[in-house]
Structure formats: structure tokens, C-alpha cells
Amino acid sequence: MRTYCILSGTGRKWFPKVGLEVHCQINSRSKLFSGSEVAFLAPPNSRVSPFDAAIPGTLPVLNKRCVEAAVATALALDFRINKVSHFDRKHYFYADLPAGYQITQKQRPIAVAGRIVYPSHDADAVGEMALNRTVGLRALQIEQDSGKSLRRECDGSTLVDLNRAGIGLMEIVTEPQLQSGLDAAALVRELQLILSYIGTCKSVMAEGHMRVDANVSLHATPDTPAVITEIKNLNSLRSLTHAIEFELRRHRDVLEGDGCLLAETRTFDAVKGVTEVMRKKEASFDYRFMHEPNLPAIRLAAVKLSENDVCVEEIRESLVELPGSVRNRLVSRYNLSNSAVIQRLLEDKILREYFESVMLDCGNGNIAFKLIDRLITNSNSGSLQVCPSQIAGLVGFHERKEISIDSAMSVVDILCHSNGDLAGRLAEEVIDSHSLWLVNDLDLLTRLCKEAIANRPKAVRDFEKGKRDKALTSLVGYVMVATGRRAKGQVVKQIIKYLMDK
Amino acid sequence: MCYAALGSDTGGSTRNPAARCGVVGFKPSYGLLSRHGLIPLVNSLDVPGIVTRTVDDSAMIFELLKGFDPFDSTSLDPPFSEISTDKSDEDIRGLRIGIPLDFHPPSLDDEVRRSWQMVADLLADVGARVEPVRLPLTQYASAVYSIMASCEIASNMARYDGLEFGYRDIRESVSPAVFAATREIGFNSVVRHRILAGNYFLLKENHDKYLVRAQIIRRLISDELSKLFNRFDLIVTPTVSEPHHRVSDYTDTRTCEEDALTISANMAGIPAISLPCCLSNKMTPIGVQLMAARFNESLLLSVSKWLEVQLEFPGLKSNIIESIAGS
Numbered sequence: 001m002r003t004y005c006i007l008s009g010t011g012r013k014w015f016p017k018v019g020l021e022v023h024c025q026i027n028s029r030s031k032l033f034s035g036s037e038v039a040f041l042a043p044p045n046s047r048v049s050p051f052d053a054a055i056p057g058t059l060p061v062l063n064k065r066c067v068e069a070a071v072a073t074a075l076a077l078d079f080r081i082n083k084v085s086h087f088d089r090k091h092y093f094y095a096d097l098p099a100g101y102q103i104t105q106k107q108r109p110i111a112v113a114g115r116i117v118y119p120s121h122d123a124d125a126v127g128e129m130a131l132n133r134t135v136g137l138r139a140l141q142i143e144q145d146s147g148k149s150l151r152r153e154c155d156g157s158t159l160v161d162l163n164r165a166g167i168g169l170m171e172i173v174t175e176p177q178l179q180s181g182l183d184a185a186a187l188v189r190e191l192q193l194i195l196s197y198i199g200t201c202k203s204v205m206a207e208g209h210m211r212v213d214a215n216v217s218l219h220a221t222p223d224t225p226a227v228i229t230e231i232k233n234l235n236s237l238r239s240l241t242h243a244i245e246f247e248l249r250r251h252r253d254v255l256e257g258d259g260c261l262l263a264e265t266r267t268f269d270a271v272k273g274v275t276e277v278m279r280k281k282e283a284s285f286d287y288r289f290m291h292e293p294n295l296p297a298i299r300l301a302a303v304k305l306s307e308n309d310v311c312v313e314e315i316r317e318s319l320v321e322l323p324g325s326v327r328n329r330l331v332s333r334y335n336l337s338n339s340a341v342i343q344r345l346l347e348d349k350i351l352r353e354y355f356e357s358v359m360l361d362c363g364n365g366n367i368a369f370k371l372i373d374r375l376i377t378n379s380n381s382g383s384l385q386v387c388p389s390q391i392a393g394l395v396g397f398h399e400r401k402e403i404s405i406d407s408a409m410s411v412v413d414i415l416c417h418s419n420g421d422l423a424g425r426l427a428e429e430v431i432d433s434h435s436l437w438l439v440n441d442l443d444l445l446t447r448l449c450k451e452a453i454a455n456r457p458k459a460v461r462d463f464e465k466g467k468r469d470k471a472l473t474s475l476v477g478y479v480m481v482a483t484g485r486r487a488k489g490q491v492v493k494q495i496i497k498y499l500m501d502k
Numbered sequence: 503m504c505y506a507a508l509g510s511d512t513g514g515s516t517r518n519p520a521a522r523c524g525v526v527g528f529k530p531s532y533g534l535l536s537r538h539g540l541i542p543l544v545n546s547l548d549v550p551g552i553v554t555r556t557v558d559d560s561a562m563i564f565e566l567l568k569g570f571d572p573f574d575s576t577s578l579d580p581p582f583s584e585i586s587t588d589k590s591d592e593d594i595r596g597l598r599i600g601i602p603l604d605f606h607p608p609s610l611d612d613e614v615r616r617s618w619q620m621v622a623d624l625l626a627d628v629g630a631r632v633e634p635v636r637l638p639l640t641q642y643a644s645a646v647y648s649i650m651a652s653c654e655i656a657s658n659m660a661r662y663d664g665l666e667f668g669y670r671d672i673r674e675s676v677s678p679a680v681f682a683a684t685r686e687i688g689f690n691s692v693v694r695h696r697i698l699a700g701n702y703f704l705l706k707e708n709h710d711k712y713l714v715r716a717q718i719i720r721r722l723i724s725d726e727l728s729k730l731f732n733r734f735d736l737i738v739t740p741t742v743s744e745p746h747h748r749v750s751d752y753t754d755t756r757t758c759e760e761d762a763l764t765i766s767a768n769m770a771g772i773p774a775i776s777l778p779c780c781l782s783n784k785m786t787p788i789g790v791q792l793m794a795a796r797f798n799e800s801l802l803l804s805v806s807k808w809l810e811v812q813l814e815f816p817g818l819k820s821n822i823i824e825s826i827a828g829s
Contacts, residue, residue, distance in 0.1 A: 053666045053667075054661040054666060055666070055667065056541040056542070056661065057538065057539045057540055057541050057542070058538070058573075059537065059538055059573060059574050059575065059576075060575065061572065061573060061575055062575065089657055091657065091660055091704070093660070093663065093678065093681050094677075095665060095677050098661060098663075098665065098666050099660060099661045100657075100659075100660025100661050100663060101657060101660055158677060160665065286705055286706050288656075288657075288701060288704035288705060288706075288709075289704075289706075289709070290653060290654075290657055290704055290709075290713070293545035293546045293576075293654065294545050294574075294575060294576060295575050296575060296576070
């Protein structure tokens with residue numbers, strides 16, 4: 001496996017190491033330890049129970065759904081699940097932390113030692129579609145989200161909204177095996193996909209479902225230690241990528257300039273495109289961890305004996321097919337190679353199901369997708385009006401070189417705008433009635449090519465002068481017009497070349 | 503003045519004042535009474551305490567309040583026999599009563615010791631098997647308590663920052679300064695001392711050295727006490743070692759040692775009750791404490807009732823039902 005490194009202007013090699021802490025909001029109706037609703041964009045402080053506001057005398061009650069979500073996520077990411085785990089208190093003072101501590105899992109989280117496999121961001125560039133990266137995942141822990149604090153510029157006061165305080169989070173900590181901002185974004189994108197497949201996190205970063213902290217260091221050799229800086233609260237793939245790229249460059253510039261790199265906590269200013277110091281990260285801020293005494297340990301059941309049991313095996317059996325497996329199928333069974341196409345099929349379940357039913361009756365995935373795409377562009381009601389077998393039929397004709405791709409697209413257009421009259425008619429009939437069959441008659445084509453040569457003397461002169469491409473475009477164009485675009489461009493080109501070379 | 507009151511008992515804070523005021527102070531087993539609504543001091547030890555004038559009233563309040571509460575994840579609903587507080591002399595005969603010698607500190611007041619002896623004799627006279635017993639780990643209970651308590655107190659007090667509720671120092675405007683000023687003024691020195699000690703014990707380099715070790719010893723103390731109840735039905739001890747006669751004596755000399763006799767019951771989560779026993783020479787009340795195995799409130803309360811009848815403490819006697827029936 002090649003080791004990624006950054007080359008500086010001086011030709012010196014630096015080895016980046018990036019680790020992420022991804023905070024994923026659990027997709028549950030109520031919060032982790034209280035019954036208040038998890039709602040996006042609710043009016044400030046309208047979803048706060050006494051427990052969320054740390055009113056003395058309130059106690060945490062564990063939300064079963066959150067445990068189930070954590071188990072499902074751990075299974076999807078190949079974690080080793082701890083049958084027994086417990087909660088700890090992590091103490092620090094902040095306006096958005098009413099209790100003065102966060103309930104989290106430090107000593108014994110629910111899962112450890114997982115891994116995520118994701119398509120490398122530079123797969124296309126290298127041309128190796130199957131290139132996957134694997135990054136180790138250190139732990140998955142269940143914990144409370146904090147509230148939100150907003151600084152008012154006008155008077156410097158701070159406003160606190162506790163709606164978010166107490167929402168369940170799964171914090172997923174990666175090993176520092178990432179190598180760049182793009183690499184980090186690729187990992188997070190795959191994580192978003194996986195979690196939305198299994199339904200444990202809605203994964204829309206813009207809505208705050210997922211937030212990332214990045215730990216960045218730049219090493220002289222892969223084994224020498226280096227200063228680590230932390231960039232907090234990156235809330236889009238774009239800022240994740242740019243923040244890490246900027247920070248790695250900043251590390252390089254300081255190290256090469258013989259400056260002193262400080263272990264700091266920084267934030268990313270998306271507008272300026274730079275990271276800025278948030279606070280000096282003391283070598284070890286002591287959070288005074290303490291076991292949470294109000295919550296019994298989480299004990300996962302081997303067999304479900306009562307309603308309150310969370311059973312790992314039951315969850316494993318009900319886990320849906322994961323993106324990795326779907327992706328493999330799309331590539332190997334359908335020969336798809338375009339990563340954008342694959343990504344769309346991965347992200348859109350209805351599209352994928354339609355695609356796979358088309359593929360039951362034909363063989364060329366790429367053509368099938370092109371036609372389905374056309375269908376989507378034409379469909380305005382949100383539902384696909386043409387049945388899969390029609391599309392499959394068109395693909396078949398194309399494979400047998402009986403129609404051109406353009407004609408196939410036209411058929412799709414026609415079927416879409418027919419208001420149901422053609423629903424029962426075969427694609428074949430449409431092609432017949434609109435005379436869309438490909439012209440494959442070689443004699444006819446040859447005759448038309450000769451005609452093109454005769455009628456486009458300028459193009460012929462260009463060809464002889466050496467401007468072959470320009471000439472061919474013109475000559476082929478003539479034939480295509482003459483056939484109403486029902487000839488295969490490649491075939492026409494070959495014929496013309498043959499004739500010209502004679 | 504009233505029929506019943508609720509308090510909280512973390513290391514004896516219901517039984518201790520009950521003994522000094524000549525009333526019944528009852529701490530049920532940990533987990534039987536919900537802590538939802540109880541302002542916490544030490545979550546692992548806190549139990550809502552019941553203060554009444556008679557044992558019957560304590561039993562009634564207990565029956566009404568006990569039971570599983572979904573808002574308290576440490577609350578339980580074990581199978582329970584109904585509490586009946588009518589024990590005759592016959593029922594006392596044959597009960598095995600333990601007198602722990604380790605609950606006899608050097609500072610034990612003479613009058614307190616005599617009242618303890620009196621209760622032991624009352625039980626022996628009707629045929630109970632009253633025997634001395636050793637609980638050698640009791641001597642460590644205070645030290646364990648002070649570590650555990652200060653850690654949990656430091657944690658539980660972290661929420662008093664003046665933002666969501668309570669006193670807020672408004673002279674400061676910047677967040678950390680508001681917290682510091684609010685807490686400096688809002689907490690008295692006793693609480694501040696406990697918080698500082700707790701924060702010290704919770705530091706990463708100290709956590710295992712102090713808190714974890716304290717918790718191990720706590721487990722040992724708890725096990726020692728629980729095992730005792732394999733051989734004995736009840737144990738009888740004094741509630742406080744010195745009956746202070748004046749408030750000033752009490753506040754000036756208050757130390758952790760005050761709770762030494764009552765802490766063990768919290769550590770083990772077992773039920774304990776303080777009964778008014780007799781009056782001292784200075785006419786101040788002296789109490790006696792009974793403890794039983796966890797969830798054995800039935801036996802504890804019924805023997806307490808029997809003792810109450812024998813002791814005839816000159817206190818306010820009429821219980822709730824009698825008063826309502828009479829009016």
C-alpha cells in the first residue's frame with residue numbers, strides 16, 4: 001500500500017496523519033436520557049425537559065432505541081461489541097452544558113475496534129474503480145449532545161438554546177490513518193451512506209445530524225511523532241476538506257520555517273478559508289471522569305427474553321444490505337464503471353430498484369442508466385411512468401445495433417409524453433411508427449458517404465491537408481443528417497476513412 | 503407538629519437528627535423509594551428518609567411511597583411481604599440479634615452506651631438470642647465515605663452555575679467569571695471544601711488511587727454487613743455516639759465521625775431505623791438504631807414497633823389514624 005506524502009516546495013517529504021471524531025445524532029424520536037422530542041428547527045428552548053436543563057432531582061432514563069441504533073451501527077462497521085458497557089461523566093463548565101458534565105462512555109464504550117471500507121477519492125483519476133481504502137475505527141460510544149450557544153455581536157452576550165442538549169449521539173473515533181482532506185471527506189461520505197441505509201442517523205450535515213472534529217499532524221517520517229492540532233465542529237464535507245488541507249499546509253509552513261507548532265484547538269472560518277485558534281489545548285485538560293451512578297450498566301442480551309432486552313443477534317439479522325455490498329454488485333454484475341452513476345444508484349433507493357428490474361431483462365448497465373436518466377428528466381410527477389421492461393427492450397435493441405442511442409432517447413421521450421396511450425405498447429411499435437431503426441445497410445451508407453465526399457469539397461481538402469478530425473466531423477455530419485441521425489457515427493466514420501484513404 | 507416529614511439519608515442525615523429530636527427516623531433499603539425529585543448529594547448512597555413520631559406512621563408512609571419508578575433507573579420492585587407491625591413477645595423469642603462491638607467507639611457517651619445495653623437486655627429478656635459480633639471493616643467506613651461523598655458532591659454540584667436556576671451573581675458578565683462568582687457566593691464553606699476535595703480525588707492521576715480503592719473497600723464493607731445477616735436477623739447499635747445538648751456544641755465540633763455509626767447502612771444499602779430510646783440526664787433524647795438485611799423492612803419495622811411499645815419514650819404519641827378518628 002503506497003504511503004501518501006506531501007511534497008513541499010523544497011522537495012522535502014512530509015507524511016500527514018489525520019484522525020476524525022464523528023458525532024452522529026441518533027435518529028430517535030426522543031432524547032437519550034429524557035422524553036423530550038428530537039426536532040430540527042424547533043423554537044429555542046421549546047424541547048427541554050427538566051432533566052435536560054439539569055434541574056436538581058431529575059435523573060437519566062436510558063432510551064432503548066438509542067442503544068439499538070448504536071448496536072446496528074456497530075454491526076455495520078465491523079466493531080467488536082461489548083456485551084456490558086457503562087456510562088461516565090465528563091466534567092467541564094460551559095454555558096451549553098447545564099449539568100456541568102456530559103454523560104458519555106469513556107472507560108467501556110459499547111463497541112471497539114471496528115473499520116470502515118470506502119471508495120478512495122482518487123479512484124477515477126487512477127482509473128482503478130475497485131480501489132478501496134480501509135481505516136480502523138477505535139471506538140463507538142453513546143453520549144449526550146450539548147445545547148447551542150450563540151454570541152450576540154451587538155452586546156457580547158451569549159444566548160443559550162437547550163433544544164439540542166441531551167440528544168443522543170454516537171461518537172465514532174477513527175484511527176489517525178487518513179491522509180488528506182479529500183480522503184477524510186470520502187470516508188465521511190461513505191459513513192453518511194451507511195448510517196442512512198441502516199436508519200440510525202439521518203446524516204444530513206447541513207441539518208446538524210453529523211459533525212466532525214479533525215485531528216491533524218504532519219510527520220517527518222511515518223514513525224516520528226509530531227504535534228497534533230484539533231479542528232472542531234466541521235459541519236460540511238467542503239469545510240472538512242478545506243480545513244484539513246489548509247491545516248496540513250500550515251503545519252508544513254511552520255515546520256519548514258523552523259517555527260514552533262503548538263498543540264491547539266482551532267476552528268475553521270469557511271469564508272476566509274483558514275483555521276484560527278479557538279483555545280490553547282493544554283497538554284491534558286482533566287475532565288475528571290467518573291462513573292455515572294444513576295444508570296445501571298448496559299447489558300446486551302444474547303436472547304430476547306423480555307420487551308426491554310436489546311438483542312445483538314436479532315439486530316444483526318434485521319440489518320439491511322449495506323452500501324459496500326450494493327456497490328460491489330453494481331460494479332461486478334452490471335459492469336458499471338462511472339463513479340457518479342454508481343453514487344446516484346447508491347443514494348437513491350427507488351432509482352436503484354427500478355434500475356435492477358430493468359437489468360433483469362437486458363445486459364448493458366451503462367446504456368440502461370442513460371435511458372433511465374432521460375426518463376427521470378422527463379418525469380415530472382415523481383413516479384416513473386414507463387415500465388422497466390420497455391427500457392430493457394430498448395437496451396436490447398441498442399445492444400443488437402438496431403437503434404442508435406439518440407433514437408432510444410427519443411423513444412423514451414415519446415413514451416413519457418404519451419399520457420398513458422402507449423403504456424401497453426411495446427417499444428418496438430414506437431420505433432416502427434417513428435421510423436427510428438438504425439440504418440445498417442452498408443451499401444446505402446457507402447453511397448451516402450460518397451455523396452458526402454462529393455458535396456463537401458472543403459472538408460475533403462482539410463482531410464488532405466491533415467486536419468482529419470475536423471474533416472471527418474463535417475463529412476460524418478452530412479451522412480447523419482441524410483439518415484435523420486439513424487446511422488451509427490462510428491461506422492460512418494470508418495467508411496469515410498476507408499474511402500478517403502483509397 | 504406534623505405527622506410525617508421526608509428527608510434524605512446519605513450517611514445518616516435522617517436518622518441522626520431523628521435521634522437528637524426524639525422521633526423515629528427511617529431509612530429504607532436503597533432502591534425501594536424513588537430518588538426522582540430528591541436533590542442528590544451522593545447518588546450511590548442517597549435514600550429518601552422518613553421522619554415520624556411513631557413506627558406505625560413510618561410503616562404507612564413507606565408502604566405508600568415504595569415501588570418502581572420509571573424515572574429512577576436505580577429503583578426496584580422486589581417481591582414484598584406486607585408490613586405488619588404487630589409482634590408479640592412470642593415472636594421476638596428466638597430472633598438472632600447481633601450487637602456489633604465495632605460500633606463502640608472510644609468516644610461513645612456513657613448514657614448512650616447504657617441505653618444501648620438497655621435495649622439489648624429488653625430483647626434478651628423475652629428470649630431473643632443476643633450476641634456480640636465483629637464487623638472489623640467498620641473502622642474504614644468514614645474514610646471511604648469522605649472520598650466517595652466528596653467526589654459525587656463535586657460532580658452533582660457542577661450544575662449550580664446560576665444559568666438555568668438559582669442564585670446568579672450579576673456583577674460579572676463573561677461566562678467563566680459568572681460561574682466562579684456565583685459558586686463562590688452561592689455555596690457555603692462546607693460545600694466548597696467538599697467540592698475541592700472531590701475535584702482533587704477525581705483528577706486523572708488520583709482517580710484510581712483514591713476513588714476506585716474507596717469503592718472496593720465500600721464493596722467489602724457492604725459484603726461484610728450483608729453476610730452477617732446470614733447468621734443474624736437484626737443488629738442493634740446506637741445512632742449517634744454523643745448526644746449534644748446545645749446547637750453550638752453540635753455545629754462547632756461537627757465532623758465526619760458524627761456519621762460513623764450510620765454510614766454503614768448506606769454503604770450496604772440496607773434498611774435502618776432510629777428509635778427514640780430514652781432521655782438523657784439533661785433531658786435530651788437518645789436514640790437507638792436497628793438494621794436488617796436488604797429488603798427486610800418487614801422484620802425491621804415489626805421489631806421496632808415492639809420495642810417502641812416496651813420503651814415507652816415520653817414523646818408525642820398519637821398516630822395519624824387515631825388523630826383522624828378522634829377529630
